[in-house]
Amino acid sequence: MFLKLHGPRLALAAAALLVMLAHATGVLPLGWVSRLDHLIYDTRLRATLPGSLDERIVIVDIDEKSLAEVGRWPWGRQHMAALVRELFERQQVRLVGFDIVFAEPDRSSGLQQLEQLARRELKDQPQFLAKLQELRGPLDHDARFADALRGRPVVLGYYFNAEGSAGRHGSLPAPVMDRSDLAGRPVRFTRWEGYGANLPELAAAAPVAGFFNSLPDGDGVVRSAPLLAEHEGRYYESLPLAMFRRLLGHTEVAPGFPPERWLPRSYQGLESLELRRPGGRLAIPVDARVGALVPYRGPGGPAGGSFRYVSASELLQGKLAPGELRERIVLVGTTAPGMYDLRTTPVGEVYPGVEAHANLLSGLLDGRLPVRPDYALGYEVLMLLLAGVGLALWLPRLRPAAAAAAVLAVVAALVGLNFWLYAGQRLVMPLASLLWLATLLFVIHLLCAYCLEGRPRRALERVYGRHLSPDQLDELVASTPSQAPALAARQPVSVLFCDLRNFSQLSAPLEAEQVRELMQMFLTRMTEVVAQHRGTLDKYIGDGLMAFWGAPLPAPDYAERAVAAARDMVLALAPLNQALRARGLPDVGFGIGLNTGMACVGDLGSEQRPSYTVLGDTVQVASRLEALTRSYGVDVLVGEGTREAAPHLAWQEVDRVRIKGKERLLTLYTPLAASPEHDKALASELAAWHMALKAYRAQDWDQADVQLLNLQRLNPGRQLYSLFAYRVSHLRKQPPPAGWDGAFSVDSK
Incomplete structure (x- = not known):
C-alpha cells in the first residue's frame, strides 16, 4: 500500500540518491557539489583559526626590504653563508629549513672567469696563478655556503615537476621509503617525473632535504600538501615532514596500514605514516594522496600574527640581539611578489608559501593535523545511503511542517557529526553531497505532496477534516498506523546537580545586568560541558542546573560520562573565573552532586507545558549530595551507585551517611583526577x-x-x-x- 501510494515520490528520491552516489564515487563529478564542500571547509577553517602566535617557529623573510638592501635575487651564496652563521652562531637557533632551492652554481664572484684566464691567456703568469689560488676560497661562494651548512641541523628545500627526464637538476636526498615497504599495496601517491634539487656540493653538506610542492584543489586553492611523493618507485618527504623528523631525532618512516579485520588487503590507502624510533612510534594520519590538510593559524604574512617574521637583511646586518632567536625553528623563505612564492589559500588570496609550510610544521609539532582520510569515500556512500533511504521512507509519513523539521534535524545531525569528527578527531569528511541530497528530497516531498498527493489529501480533509485529528488524517492518507512513543519509563540514569555556592552574598552587591551576565557565562560554560559528554540538560534551577545521563540516548557508559562531565566542569572553573574577572565580576565556586540508580524518565509535565525530566529517589539523593559538598570541602560528591556503575575510575571514599527519610546507609565518594x-x-x-x-x-x-x-x-x-x-x-x-x-x-x- 505504501509503495502504491508513494511510488512516484520514491522513484524521484531514488534518482536523487543515485546522482549523489555517482558524484561521491567519481562516476559523475558535480562541480557545484565540490564547490560547496570547499566552501564548507573554508568557512569552518576560518571560524576555528587559533589566531595566536606560535613562538616556536620564526620565518626569515627575504622580503622587498632585503632585496632593496642586499640586492636582487639570486643573492651571492656568501650572503646565504653569512645568514646561516648568524642564525646558528649568534642567534643559536635549533633548526633551519630553506623554502628555497639552490640548483644553479653561484657565478657572481667572477671566479669562473678568473679560472678561465688561468687556463688560457694568463696560464704563464705565476703571480696571477698564485693570487688566484689565494682568492679561490673567498671567491668560491658555493663552497663557503657548503661550509656554513656542514654539520648543522639544516633541511634544504627542492621541488618536483612533471617534465620528465628533461627536467632533472641537482642532487636528490635519500628516499625515506621504497616500493617494497608497501607490501604490494597500490597506494595512490602523488607521482612526479622530474625535479629541481640542490647542487651536489650543498646536498652533500646538508643531506637532509624536503620538497615544497603543494596540492592545489580544482579551484586553485591550496588546502593540502603531500607528506610523501613518489619518484621512480621511491618515496621522498616534504620539507615540513623532514624538519619534523629532524627535530624528533633518528626516526624511520613506515607505512601505517589499517587493521585488516576492518578493510581487505586490496584496500589502496594508507591510514597513517609511522615515524619509528627506539622506544616508540608516532602515527601521522594521511589522506588518499598521502598528504594532510594545512592547519592554517591565521590570515598570513608578517601582520597575520601566526608566526614571527624577521627580515633577512636585519639578520645580515646584525640588528637582532644575540640569542634573540635561541632554540627557535627557522624557515627561510620569501614574501616578495617578484619571487613567485605567493599562493591562494582558504585564509588569504595572497599567502606566503613559506608560511604554509610553517603551519604544517606547527600542526605536526602539536599533533593536530586535520586530514581527509582515504576512507572518506566509504563514509560518504554509507551516509548517503542511510540519510537517503531514511528520509525517502520517513518524509511521506509527515506533513510539510513536520517534514521540514525532520529534514532540519537530519541536516543538524549530519552537520553535528561532521563537526564532531573535525573538532574531536581532526577528520574532514564530505558534507555537501549529504546536504544537497537532504534538500532535494525535501523539495521532492513538497512537490509530490502538492502535485501528486495534495488533491486526494484535500479531498479527504473536506470529508474527514472536521472529524479527525491531524494525526489521524495523516494515518488515513498514509494508510499505515504510527506508533505512539512511550510517555514514561523506569530505567537506570545518572543524575547531576551543580549549584553555585554562596550565591546570595555573591550577587547582593551586583547590578541586575551583572547578575545576568555572570549567570549566563556560568550556565553557558557548564551546559557546554554537559553537551560535550552527551548529557541531557534537564533544567536550570535558580543558580544551578540539573542534568542526567542514560536517557533518552542509551549508553552503556552513561555513569562514566557523567563523572567525566563533573570533572570537566571543575576543570572549566579556573578559566571561567579568569573570564569573569576580566569583565569585573567576582569569582564563583560550586558543588556537584551525582547519583546513579533507577528513576522515572519521560514527559512528566502538564498538558499545557510538556517537560521531559527525571523523577525519583535517585534525583533527591543527588540533590542532597550537592549540598553536602560544602561540608566535606570537595567539588564532586557521588553515591555508591555511581561508583559501582563506573568501577574503572579512581575514587576516594569520603564518608558513610544516613540521609533523613532513607533507611539504608549511603557511602559517599569523590572522583580522583589521577590514579x-x-x-x-x-x-x-x-x-x-x-x-x-x-x-x-x-x-x-x-x-x-x-x-x-x-x-x-x-x-x-x-x-x-x-x-x-x-x-x-x-x-x-x-x-x-x-x-x-x-x-x-x-x-x-
Missing part, C-alpha cells in the same frame, strides 16, 4: 585515609587522630581531614551510642 597506581604520593595519602576511616568507625580515637594529623601534614588545605579531626575531638567528649555504625546523619538539605 593511585601511578601517583605514589596519592597512594600514600589514600592508604592513610583508609586507616583513619577504619579507626574512626571502630571508635579508636587515638589511632584516628594520628592518621588525621599525618593527613593534615600531607595535605594541610584539605577540609575533609579537618572535618574528621573535629568529629573525633567531639566524639571523645560525647561518645556515640552503643551499636554506632560510623555513619553521619544528614537531617536536612
Whole structure:
C-alpha cells in the first residue's frame, strides 16, 4: 500500500540518491557539489583559526626590504653563508629549513672567469696563478655556503615537476621509503617525473632535504600538501615532514596500514605514516594522496600574527640581539611578489608559501593535523545511503511542517557529526553531497505532496477534516498506523546537580545586568560541558542546573560520562573565573552532586507545558549530595551507585551517611583526577585515609587522630581531614551510642 501510494515520490528520491552516489564515487563529478564542500571547509577553517602566535617557529623573510638592501635575487651564496652563521652562531637557533632551492652554481664572484684566464691567456703568469689560488676560497661562494651548512641541523628545500627526464637538476636526498615497504599495496601517491634539487656540493653538506610542492584543489586553492611523493618507485618527504623528523631525532618512516579485520588487503590507502624510533612510534594520519590538510593559524604574512617574521637583511646586518632567536625553528623563505612564492589559500588570496609550510610544521609539532582520510569515500556512500533511504521512507509519513523539521534535524545531525569528527578527531569528511541530497528530497516531498498527493489529501480533509485529528488524517492518507512513543519509563540514569555556592552574598552587591551576565557565562560554560559528554540538560534551577545521563540516548557508559562531565566542569572553573574577572565580576565556586540508580524518565509535565525530566529517589539523593559538598570541602560528591556503575575510575571514599527519610546507609565518594597506581604520593595519602576511616568507625580515637594529623601534614588545605579531626575531638567528649555504625546523619538539605 505504501509503495502504491508513494511510488512516484520514491522513484524521484531514488534518482536523487543515485546522482549523489555517482558524484561521491567519481562516476559523475558535480562541480557545484565540490564547490560547496570547499566552501564548507573554508568557512569552518576560518571560524576555528587559533589566531595566536606560535613562538616556536620564526620565518626569515627575504622580503622587498632585503632585496632593496642586499640586492636582487639570486643573492651571492656568501650572503646565504653569512645568514646561516648568524642564525646558528649568534642567534643559536635549533633548526633551519630553506623554502628555497639552490640548483644553479653561484657565478657572481667572477671566479669562473678568473679560472678561465688561468687556463688560457694568463696560464704563464705565476703571480696571477698564485693570487688566484689565494682568492679561490673567498671567491668560491658555493663552497663557503657548503661550509656554513656542514654539520648543522639544516633541511634544504627542492621541488618536483612533471617534465620528465628533461627536467632533472641537482642532487636528490635519500628516499625515506621504497616500493617494497608497501607490501604490494597500490597506494595512490602523488607521482612526479622530474625535479629541481640542490647542487651536489650543498646536498652533500646538508643531506637532509624536503620538497615544497603543494596540492592545489580544482579551484586553485591550496588546502593540502603531500607528506610523501613518489619518484621512480621511491618515496621522498616534504620539507615540513623532514624538519619534523629532524627535530624528533633518528626516526624511520613506515607505512601505517589499517587493521585488516576492518578493510581487505586490496584496500589502496594508507591510514597513517609511522615515524619509528627506539622506544616508540608516532602515527601521522594521511589522506588518499598521502598528504594532510594545512592547519592554517591565521590570515598570513608578517601582520597575520601566526608566526614571527624577521627580515633577512636585519639578520645580515646584525640588528637582532644575540640569542634573540635561541632554540627557535627557522624557515627561510620569501614574501616578495617578484619571487613567485605567493599562493591562494582558504585564509588569504595572497599567502606566503613559506608560511604554509610553517603551519604544517606547527600542526605536526602539536599533533593536530586535520586530514581527509582515504576512507572518506566509504563514509560518504554509507551516509548517503542511510540519510537517503531514511528520509525517502520517513518524509511521506509527515506533513510539510513536520517534514521540514525532520529534514532540519537530519541536516543538524549530519552537520553535528561532521563537526564532531573535525573538532574531536581532526577528520574532514564530505558534507555537501549529504546536504544537497537532504534538500532535494525535501523539495521532492513538497512537490509530490502538492502535485501528486495534495488533491486526494484535500479531498479527504473536506470529508474527514472536521472529524479527525491531524494525526489521524495523516494515518488515513498514509494508510499505515504510527506508533505512539512511550510517555514514561523506569530505567537506570545518572543524575547531576551543580549549584553555585554562596550565591546570595555573591550577587547582593551586583547590578541586575551583572547578575545576568555572570549567570549566563556560568550556565553557558557548564551546559557546554554537559553537551560535550552527551548529557541531557534537564533544567536550570535558580543558580544551578540539573542534568542526567542514560536517557533518552542509551549508553552503556552513561555513569562514566557523567563523572567525566563533573570533572570537566571543575576543570572549566579556573578559566571561567579568569573570564569573569576580566569583565569585573567576582569569582564563583560550586558543588556537584551525582547519583546513579533507577528513576522515572519521560514527559512528566502538564498538558499545557510538556517537560521531559527525571523523577525519583535517585534525583533527591543527588540533590542532597550537592549540598553536602560544602561540608566535606570537595567539588564532586557521588553515591555508591555511581561508583559501582563506573568501577574503572579512581575514587576516594569520603564518608558513610544516613540521609533523613532513607533507611539504608549511603557511602559517599569523590572522583580522583589521577590514579593511585601511578601517583605514589596519592597512594600514600589514600592508604592513610583508609586507616583513619577504619579507626574512626571502630571508635579508636587515638589511632584516628594520628592518621588525621599525618593527613593534615600531607595535605594541610584539605577540609575533609579537618572535618574528621573535629568529629573525633567531639566524639571523645560525647561518645556515640552503643551499636554506632560510623555513619553521619544528614537531617536536612
